[in-house]
Amino acid sequence: MKRILVFIFLFFLIQILSVTFSQDKNPKLRRANELYFLANPTEKDDREAIRLFGEVLNETPDKNEAPEFIQAAEHLGNLLLTYGNSSGAIQSYRQGIFWAHAYDYSDTLVYNHHLFLGEALFSQSEIDSSLSHLQEAERLQTQLNSLGEPERLYNALGVYFFETGNYIRSVSYFDKAQSYLSGERPEMELYAKYSFQSNKASALYHLGEYDSAQRIYNELLSFGINQDQIRINLANTYLQENEGEKALEILGQISINYQNGSLSFYNLKAKTQILSRFLDSALVTLNLGEKLIQEDSTQSRSFQEGIWKEVKGDYFRSLGQNENALSEYQKAIVQLLPGFENLDVTSNPTRFALGMSSLTVFEILRKKAETSWELYRENKDRAYFEIGLGAWESAFGLARFISVNFDNDKARVFLGEKVLGGYESAIDQLIGFAEKDEDETLIFKAFSWAELSKSEGLRIGALQESLKRKAGLPADLIQEEGNLLFEIFRNNQKQIGDVTPAVKAELTQEALDLEVQLSRLREKFRKYPGFGEDIEIGFDPKVLQKSLPDKAFLLSIFHSKSNLVVFGLENHSFSWSKIPTDSIPFVELNRWIQSITKEPMGNRFETDLAVAKFGASVFEKFEDQISDSRELIIVPQGIFNSLPFELLPFSDGQMLLEKTSVFYQFSAQFITSVKGIKKFNNPIGFAPFSESVAAGGFSILPRSNEELELVPGAKYFGKDATKKKFLAQAENADLVHLATHAVASSSDPNDAFIAFFPDDDDFRLSAPELAFQSLEGAKLIYLSACETGAGQLSRSEGFISLARSLAFAGAEQMVISQWVSEDRVAAYLAGKFYQNVGKGLTFSAALQEAKLELLQDESMAQYHHPFYWANFRMIGQPTEVNILSRWSYVVSFILIILAAGFWFGSKKWKRRMD
Structure with a gap:
């Protein structure tokens, strides 16, 4: 093992003097250091050094001796690690840290201790302790500047986040580790670059970015380092794309010696053979892997052994031997999930700790659940149904636990997409059982799971932002987060323009540093009492049902591979229907939506016959409840977030818009009743582009001043409508109306922004900045700007839009626009909306009436096409009926x-x- 030379501490003069004094006083310590720093030590030399360091460290140093004893503790730890004594090394590193604190020496003296201790604890699966020490080393790294071992540190953090499932963050750390390679030692740095790039490719593989991973792996083959392992990883990417032949071709290029000693090779080869239905060959391969497991007794928990058990389960499942498969999956869960030891298949984990390969455990729990329900269908034994139900609940609980422990929205969105497949499978099967057994309680369970699958990342993120504001976090930390978000957005804007390659590289490095700083800062938030509590609480649809006001009807959409399931809920009834996926006219729906969202040549509008039939099938079972309702809450999912439901016809030909008022929600988990409001106490309005001269590259919005006519309170026009004024006043406002420009982004949601008057460079309010605001006091946000509800579409989270950022900021009710707005129509609808609110209508009813008035107004005939008005959508809450008032x-x-x-x-x- 290469010795780790600690040059970074030599600038402490007092330590140099004390070291010399200590070594003169302690010949054992001097001899141990001589052996440690030998250029080519033998094992005998190392063993002697271990003995001498151990004897020295059994004594208690005085203050002058302490620095040398602290370094000796590090050296002993390094030697013990070399010879596989991790527990002894951990104890030695901790001893060094203890002495540094006890004698009040600078923390930089124990930088290496924290780094190596974090790595050692990670190898022992002590995940939380590992992160604590790695982050302490990261803090110290900022004080050491170019000294220390930043490449090793950031790679270790990347590995930590990779193994705990936060692949997006791990990529940032691997890139940062590589950025510290100076090129001064090309031969050594080649190996470091290999490590960082290999790790990054593995993270990209788990993110489903197989093409990017393949490009890196093919490049790494030219390095001539560990080529067999690279081919293993490369084959895995093709296996995920179901290209079995390509995977087997690459596996065939691996050396015989490597094959014979690699469990990961046998696991991958067996997976490929099972995929290709070469089951006899798969069994031979699995037996070879089992032989390696029996020969290796060095680890109590092994990731590859856990994978081997999973693949063995897959093999039995392919043969139809589901009981054997179930047993193997249980063994795999025990092997991979720290703290869970029960091999009884009736047992499922209910408590979790962040451990290695959490997402792998989720997938195995899913397989266990599906296999149990296959056995239930075969044997009619209710016990298997209960095992499967428990496995699904455990899998979804694990997913929530992982999401709570992620620190950024991108990672949660990625997790939601991964987990959605499990929800689809579970709900499809549950509905099948419910229909066969005529068990309505299972449909209710399916509804609960459907809502848990929607916008779970948003729910957790919004709760964490709310708790951050309430948990007493120091103002300087909150301000630091705001500053970093601004710097990140400004960096993104700089990269949009034409820049030289050198400037581009500089900005890319700056962006990387900022992302890492933001992640590190948000880890600090988690240390405050109360932050993160109660976020994992589940969703109870019965509680929701009881809370719904009279005449409020909820219509929830869930789309799986097999069915479009529609759930209908009111406070005294529950109903549902399903539409087979293969009967949904997706092509016609997409064409119809495109015809609505593009400015028409004329005023003619027709609903496609196939679309009309689809609308009738969605509403068919619920027409009476919808027609009788005062408010309809629609909770769409996936691609159906794009669908303007208000335009869909009922069986009598009338649009939904004509039947009742409509508003939308991200998930039924977000629904809570609110009181109606006729008057706002502290409203504010902004119209930055109402002046006659265009500014900042944005066109004027001459009617935007009319939009604010009926908005009481403070109103700001033109050059007075600045971002600074908005940020200063929005937190205390109960109504915020923004008549301005906005820009959505379908590629990177962080690029979306709301524009204020460009009085300086900082006039754009970015989506991350908006999410950082405190808007919980606002009864309504009226965002009259283009595409504020549009953005990157996630099947599990919906649109990653400015509306989502508003929800993060605490806004419960908002009017948004799904596509571009026409200035005159926006002003007309806003004016009618506020008039209707003043008459006592709910927000959703006020918007409904405004649209109907537009359609009945002959002076606005040229704007009757849905393109002009159907883009305005209400995201809101059901309004309580005031019994006394009634x-x-x-x-x-x-x-x-x-x-x-x-x-x-x-x-x-x-x-x-x-």
Whole structure:
């Protein structure tokens, strides 16, 4: 093992003096260091050094001796690691850290201790402790500048986040590690680059970016380093693309010696053979792998042994031997999940800790669940159904746990996409059982899982942002986060323009540094009491059902590979229907949506016959409840987030818009009733481009000043409508109306922004900055700007849009636009909307009436095509019915009738008396 020379500490003069003094005083220590720094030590030399360091460190140093003892603790730890004594090394590193603190020496003296201790703890699967020490080394690295071992540190952090499933963050760290290679030692740095690039390719593989991973692996083959392992990894990418022949071709290029000693080779080859249905060959390969496992007794938990058990389960499942498969999957879970030891297949993990390959455990739990339910279908034994149900619940609980422990939205979105396949499989099968057994409770469970699958990353992220604001985090940390978000956005904007390759490289490096700083900062948030609590609490649809106001109806859409399932919920009933996926007219729906979202040549609009039939099939079972409702809550999923449901016709030909008021939600988990509002106490409005002169490259919006006419309170136009004023006032506003320009991004959601008046370079409010604001006091955000609800579409999370950023910021109700807006229509709808709110209508009803008034207004006939108005969408909450207010109207009406009756009666009685 290459010796780790600690040059970084030699600039402490007092330490140099104390080291000399200590070695003169302690000949054992001097001799141990001489042996440690030999250019070519033998094992005998190392063993003698270990003995001497051990004897020295059994003594307690005085303050002058402490620096040398601290270094000796590091040296002993390094030697013990060399000879496989991880527990002894861990103890030695900790001893060095203890002495540094006890004698009040600089933390930089134990930089290496923290780094090596973090690596050693990770090798022992002590995940949380490992991260703590690696992050302490990362903190110290900022003080050491170019000293220390930044390449090794950032690679270790990359490996940590890779193994705990945060692949996006791991890529950032691997890139940062490589950025510290100076090129001064090309031969040594070739190996470091190989390591960093190989790790990055593995992360890209797990992100499903197989082409990118393949490019890196093919480049690494030219390095001439560990080519057999690279071919293993390369073959794996082709296996994931179901290219079995290509995978087997690459596996055939691996040397015989490597094959015979590699469990990962046998695992991969067996997977490929099972995929290709070469089951006899797969069994031979698995037996060869088992022989390696039996020969290796060095680790109690081994990732590849866990994978071998999973593949053995796959083999039995392919043969139809599901009971054997179930047993192997259980063994794989025990092997891979720290803290879970129960080999009984009826047992499923309910408590989790971040461990190696958490997402792999999720996939094995999924296989266990599916296999259990296959056995239930075969044997009609209810016990297998319960095992499968428990395995699904465990898998989804693990997914929530992982998401809570991720620190950025991109990682949660990625996780949501990975987990969605499990929800699809589980819900399809659950509905099949419900239909066969006529068990309505299973449909309710399917509805619960459907909602858990939607926008779970948004729910967790928004809760964490809310807790961050409430948990008493120091203002300087909050401000630091805001500054970093701004710097990241500004860096992104600089990269958009034409820049030289040198500047581009500089900006790329800067972006990498900023992302790492932001991740490191957000880890600090998790150390504060109360931050992150209660986020893993599950969703109870029965509680939701009881909370729904009268006349509120929820329509939830869930699309799996087999079915489009539609759930209908109100406070006293639950119903559902399903539409086979192969009967959905996707081509016609897409064409219809495209025809609506592009400015028409004329005013003619027709609904395609296939689309009309689809709409009728969606609403068919729920027409009476919808028509009778006061508010309809639609919770779409995946591609159906793009569908303007208000335009879909009922069986009588009327649009949904004409039947009831409609608003949308990200998931039923977000729904909570709110009180109606007629008056705002602290409204603000901004119209940055209302002036007659264009600014900042944006066109003028001459009607935007009209939009704000009915907005009470402070209003800012033109050069007064700045980002600074918005940031200063938005937190205390209960109504925010923005009549401005916005830009969405379908490639990188972080590039989306809202434009204010360009009084300086910082006039764009980026999506990450917007999410960072505190808008929980706002009763309504009216975002009258183009494409504020559009963006990158995720099947599990919906649109990654500015509307999502508003939800992160705490906004519960918002009016947004799905595509480009026409200035005059935007002003018309806003004016009618506020008039209707003033009359006491709910927000959703106010928007519905505004649209209907537009369609009935002959002076606006040229804007009757849905392109102009169907883009405005309400994301909101059901409004509570004010019982006292409603009864006051009834009582008033009765009193008026009684008074009138008394008046007419008295008049009639008087005439008789006359």
